[in-house]
Amino acid sequence: MALLTEELGELSRAVRAYEIGRDHPHEQTQSESEQKDHICEELADFLDNLLILADKYGYRPDELIKDSEDKLRQRFSDK
Secondary structure, three states: OOOHHHHHHHHHHHHHHHHHHOOOOOOOOOOHHHHHHHHHHHHHHHHHHHHHHHOOOOOHHHHHHHHHHHHHHHHOOOO
């Protein structure tokens, strides 16, 4: 969980930098393309750690996606 939380923090920082920028004088400004590449990298790191955690507890990605879809369908059906 610690690694997943760490990766979520890095993803959050990358998204924040893209959406509203960062005001840190020691950081070099990145182009939009570089910022999007960084978001992709952090998403991949987060996904890797999420899949490792799921595997540790015996969950398959397809099961997780199906359960999530079922929950959302139930939540938003005919309300």
